Amino acid sequence: xSSRDQILRAVASAQPGNHPMPHLPTQVVTYEDPIxxxxxxxxxxxxxxxxxxxxxGVKEHIEEHYILSLRNKWHITHPLRVVSTLQEMEAxxxxxxxxxxxxxxxxxxxxxxxxxxxxxxxxxxLWVPETQVRVxxxxxxxxxxxxxxxxxxxxxxxxxxxxxxGDQNFGVFIAGPSKTADIEQSLVLGAHGPRSLMVYVMx
Amino acid sequence: MEVALFVPCYVxxxxxxxxxxxxxxxxxxGVRVVYPEGQTCCGxxxxxxxxxxxxxxCNENFIRHFDGYEYIVSPSGSCVLHLKEHLxxxxxxxxxxxxxxxxxxxxxxxxDVLQVEELEARFPYKVGMHQSCHGQRGLxxxxxxxxxxxxxxxxxxxxxxxxxxxxxxxxxxxxCCGFGGTFCVAEEAVSVKMGKDRVADHLRHxxxxxxxxxxxxxxxxxxxxxxxxxxxKVIHIAEILNSSI
Amino acid sequence: MRGTSxxxxxLADVFNADEARVDWHDETLWFVRTKRxxxxxxxxxxxxxxxxxxxxxxxxxxxLSTYLEExxxxxxxxxxxVHWATDAAEHNEIVCHLLQKHGIDRMVKSKSMLTxxxxxxxxxxxxxxxxxxxxxxxxxxQLAKEMPSHxxxxxxxxxxxxxxxxxxxxxxxxAGESDPQILTETARQHLRDTFLTRRxxxxxVNFAVAETGEMVVCTNEGNADMGAHLSSIHIASxxxxxxxxKRAHLGVFLRLLTRSATGQPITTYSSHFKRPREGQEMxxxxxxxxxxxxxxxxxxxxxxxxxxxxxxxxxxxxxxxxGGHSYHYAISGPIGSILAPNLDMKDFADLPFASTLCGxxxxxxxxxxxxxxxxxxxxxxxxxxGYTDKKKTAAMKLMxxxxxxxxxxxxxxxxxxxxxxxIPFAVNNGLNPWYKGREMPSPPKQxxxxxxxxxxxEGEG
Numbered sequence: 053x054s055s056r057d058q059i060l061r062a063v064a065s066a067q068p069g070n071h072p073m074p075h076l077p078t079q080v081v082t083y084e085d086p087i088x089x090x091x092x093x094x095x096x097x098x099x100x101x102x103x104x105x106x107x108x109g110v111k112e113h114i115e116e117h118y119i120l121s122l123r124n125k126w127h128i129t130h131p132l133r134v135v136s137t138l139q140e141m142e143a144x145x146x147x148x149x150x151x152x153x154x155x156x157x158x159x160x161x162x163x164x165x166x167x168x169x170x171x172x173x174x175x176x177x178l179w180v181p182e183t184q185v186r187v188x189x190x191x192x193x194x195x196x197x198x199x200x201x202x203x204x205x206x207x208x209x210x211x212x213x214x215x216x217x218g219d220q221n222f223g224v225f226i227a228g229p230s231k232t233a234d235i236e237q238s239l240v241l242g243a244h245g246p247r248s249l250m251v252y253v254m255x
Numbered sequence: 256m257e258v259a260l261f262v263p264c265y266v267x268x269x270x271x272x273x274x275x276x277x278x279x280x281x282x283x284x285g286v287r288v289v290y291p292e293g294q295t296c297c298g299x300x301x302x303x304x305x306x307x308x309x310x311x312x313c314n315e316n317f318i319r320h321f322d323g324y325e326y327i328v329s330p331s332g333s334c335v336l337h338l339k340e341h342l343x344x345x346x347x348x349x350x351x352x353x354x355x356x357x358x359x360x361x362x363x364x365x366x367d368v369l370q371v372e373e374l375e376a377r378f379p380y381k382v383g384m385h386q387s388c389h390g391q392r393g394l395x396x397x398x399x400x401x402x403x404x405x406x407x408x409x410x411x412x413x414x415x416x417x418x419x420x421x422x423x424x425x426x427x428x429x430x431c432c433g434f435g436g437t438f439c440v441a442e443e444a445v446s447v448k449m450g451k452d453r454v455a456d457h458l459r460h461x462x463x464x465x466x467x468x469x470x471x472x473x474x475x476x477x478x479x480x481x482x483x484x485x486x487x488k489v490i491h492i493a494e495i496l497n498s499s500i
Numbered sequence: 501m502r503g504t505s506x507x508x509x510x511l512a513d514v515f516n517a518d519e520a521r522v523d524w525h526d527e528t529l530w531f532v533r534t535k536r537x538x539x540x541x542x543x544x545x546x547x548x549x550x551x552x553x554x555x556x557x558x559x560x561x562x563x564l565s566t567y568l569e570e571x572x573x574x575x576x577x578x579x580x581x582v583h584w585a586t587d588a589a590e591h592n593e594i595v596c597h598l599l600q601k602h603g604i605d606r607m608v609k610s611k612s613m614l615t616x617x618x619x620x621x622x623x624x625x626x627x628x629x630x631x632x633x634x635x636x637x638x639x640x641x642q643l644a645k646e647m648p649s650h651x652x653x654x655x656x657x658x659x660x661x662x663x664x665x666x667x668x669x670x671x672x673x674x675a676g677e678s679d680p681q682i683l684t685e686t687a688r689q690h691l692r693d694t695f696l697t698r699r700x701x702x703x704x705v706n707f708a709v710a711e712t713g714e715m716v717v718c719t720n721e722g723n724a725d726m727g728a729h730l731s732s733i734h735i736a737s738x739x740x741x742x743x744x745x746k747r748a749h750l751g752v753f754l755r756l757l758t759r760s761a762t763g764q765p766i767t768t769y770s771s772h773f774k775r776p777r778e779g780q781e782m783x784x785x786x787x788x789x790x791x792x793x794x795x796x797x798x799x800x801x802x803x804x805x806x807x808x809x810x811x812x813x814x815x816x817x818x819x820x821x822x823g824g825h826s827y828h829y830a831i832s833g834p835i836g837s838i839l840a841p842n843l844d845m846k847d848f849a850d851l852p853f854a855s856t857l858c859g860x861x862x863x864x865x866x867x868x869x870x871x872x873x874x875x876x877x878x879x880x881x882x883x884x885x886g887y888t889d890k891k892k893t894a895a896m897k898l899m900x901x902x903x904x905x906x907x908x909x910x911x912x913x914x915x916x917x918x919x920x921x922x923i924p925f926a927v928n929n930g931l932n933p934w935y936k937g938r939e940m941p942s943p944p945k946q947x948x949x950x951x952x953x954x955x956x957x958e959g960e961g
Binding site: 268307435450 | 508509512513515516519522526530537540541543544546547815817818821822853854855856857858859860862863864876879880882883884888892893896897899900901903904905906909913932933934936937938939940941943944946947948949950951952953
């Protein structure tokens with residue numbers, strides 16, 4: 053008998069009698085102002101949030117404030133490699149519009165600009181589906197995520213209800229920059245992934 | 256109202272004043288107290304060590320002495336919890352089943368059955384309240400810090416009725432003292448450390464007495480206090496509620 | 501005994517030789533527990549969420565064989581290769597074979613307690629395959645040649661100075677450097693190079709969804725993603741109990757996991773792997789290794805609900821004062837003490853006794869496993885199976901006989917309260933473990949029974 057059949061047979065004979073599937077919780081937290089809650093949580097997990105007026109607002113803020121303060125804060129003097137999966141960012145970033153290349157070539161990306169499908173107020177998580185290159189939101193030094201204000205939901209149950217079973221090859225909830233507290237519980241941002249996360253909430 | 260008093264073995268042997276105070280307190284509250292002579296032990300020392308199968312004799316002895324009483328009250332949350340969860344008998348199955356819900360820990364009996372709202376007691380000292388785990392988490396005498404639920408405390412409610420008592424707030428409100436039955440000798444190092452840490456919390460807040468609804472934990476902390484030659488003493492809650500200094 | 505014993509009590513005794521360190525360990529973990537409290541007490545639905553999660557897991561365990569087949573079918577349809585391993589040895593063989601087939605002798609691995617359970621690293625090392633653990637805490641214990649002492653915080657037992665020494669020796673940091681910022685940055689650079697140069701990555705699995713065949717991996721560091729997305733072969737090892745029926749259930753479990761674990765509202769990354777990248781191979785190894793046996797044990801099957809948050813360790817007053825290594829098993833603390841005896845009753849017979857049964861573990865458990873009740877039940881099983889000390893059994897028999905008989909009890913009391921055989925602290929001398937750190941109770945003049953009898957007599961007279 054194959055290991056598969058052996059395991060399945062052992063499990064089938066060991067499992068308890070049927071037990072009904074419970075309903076998902078109905079009384080779930082909602083917020084008067086989900087964007088305010090989202091912002092509060094994003095900052096609490098080490099991220100930044102700027103509310104802007106559409107894509108134009110994003111571009112304007114990146115050009116006039118973000119890059120400058122990033123350079124200052126992280127003492128960056130070299131030319132920045134900025135990439136984006138958004139056609140709209142053409143004038144501001146190198147575009148990645150196809151997944152047909154070696155992900156290792158992204159190892160020197162400083163800033164990645166991507167769009168999130170939705171955000172969740174209770175924990176500031178943003179759903180980022182695979183767009184061209186899976187490793188991009190992890191390998192970049194700094195990550196910028198765009199989300200529409202109307203796509204910010206209250207809680208995780210709403211997020212999964214909206215997404216359904218999707219048909220994405222890969223997707224990730226991202227909440228804040230990469231971090232660790234493995235050394236004596238001291239929080240350090242920038243473990244292996246991005247050192248910072250900036251979220252633009254677009255009206 | 257008639258109540259049968261169950262005095263745990265170690266209380267009978269080492270802390271008779273706790274049983275006396277329980278008896279007198281119940282009598283002062285107008286209850287007729289019966290002490291069935293010949294009672295011994297709830298069986299927990301064996302059961303918690305993995306020898307529940309050796310507790311048959313204790314169970315039979317308990318059933319023999321307590322069958323038929325509407326209320327059985329004991330000044331020890333741990334023993335009460337054990338009886339509620341594990342009292343059983345092959346010979347006297349029905350009696351065992353009938354007894355289980357009739358067993359009450361002293362403070363829950365006072366607040367829930369007698370519904371005591373005031374007491375004559377006075378105890379002009381700074382007191383730290385130890386939440387014994389089996390009473391708190393097992394019998395739910397007080398809300399537990401782990402849960403997202405409204406706070407309450409049955410022993411705390413009673414202590415608040417005592418005149419001139421000053422209750423101290425602890426850093427860790429419901430950490431275990433490390434007694435744990437045979438754990439206290441089988442895991443000597445951890446047990447002692449837990450006892451020391453628990454006592455230190457009370458001492459940090461200047462408690463003159465450590466009280467609680469379970470004498471076994473208090474016995475453990477007393478051992479630690481005495482070794483450190485501390486002036487702080489342990490006192491069972493029944494003794495405070497029955498006090499009239 | 502010291503240094504050679506594998507019993508929890510002895511290892512804990514060694515740990516307690518340095519009291520200041522015990523205090524530090526206890527406070528560090530208590531800090532995590534208080535963070536957990538802050539994160540959970542703010543959510544009104546917390547207790548109902550735990551209840552739902554527990555019920556979902558109950559339902560899943562009741563239909564596990566069906567869900568496993570559904571998951572397999574979906575995963576294969578997604579282009580993932582599914583393997584089945586009945587035990588640790590088979591798991592290790594499968595992983596090794598996959599690597600050898602591709603001519604790979606170096607692999608990067610993100611956190612997987614299952615591979616610790618299977619001793620995969622040692623197995624591969626013996627066959628010339630180097631594994632680098634990429635979770636910072638795991639990398640640290642790997643450099644120290646130790647086991648993780650905690651499932652979520654693998655090096656919580658180590659001080660930053662000790663980590664600094666390790667990094668100085670292995671990664672070339674300045675001697676004496678112990679700043680967590682600098683040490684973490686060093687590990688970032690070192691592991692970035694590893695991620696970029698490994699063709700194979702192994703990850704654990706936090707949740708696997710039967711209806712979609714996808715698996716979810718949660719990390720704060722992003723190490724699982726860095727490894728998996730840069731590799732040409734991704735192997736995911738998972739215990740068969742990690743399944744959940746529906747994708748919507750992730751909403752429940754992701755809300756519970758990190759709030760319980762570290763007090764965070766969610767991990768930084770909750771990655772949903774469904775299909776391999778273009779040109780990449782994705783493998784899932786489904787491992788039993790005793791899980792079906794535990795499923796058959798009615799008293800202990802609830803332990804398979806565990807989602808490995810570590811909350812029971814952080815709250816356990818014994819764990820905090822004995823350290824994870826005192827449990828001498830990959831999964832330490834209260835939950836480990838229920839899981840380990842399932843694998844080997846003889847080797848782990850001590851663990852269910854390493855608890856005061858205070859019950860705090862059951863209260864923090866996000867899937868409401870009745871941990872302390874299962875510890876109690878394991879004690880009964882282990883005694884019945886003969887895995888406990890014969891002297892203890894003899895003492896217990898004598899104690900039971902004394903306490904069963906009112907006459908013997910009375911006599912034992914009369915003979916001297918201090919030498920009552922059934923109370924654990926028998927004699928007031930240095931050999932008695934009670935007396936080592938505590939004083940004895942002072943014996944009263946009369947027992948309550950004697951006092952009551954004399955009072956009754958007076959009343960009658």
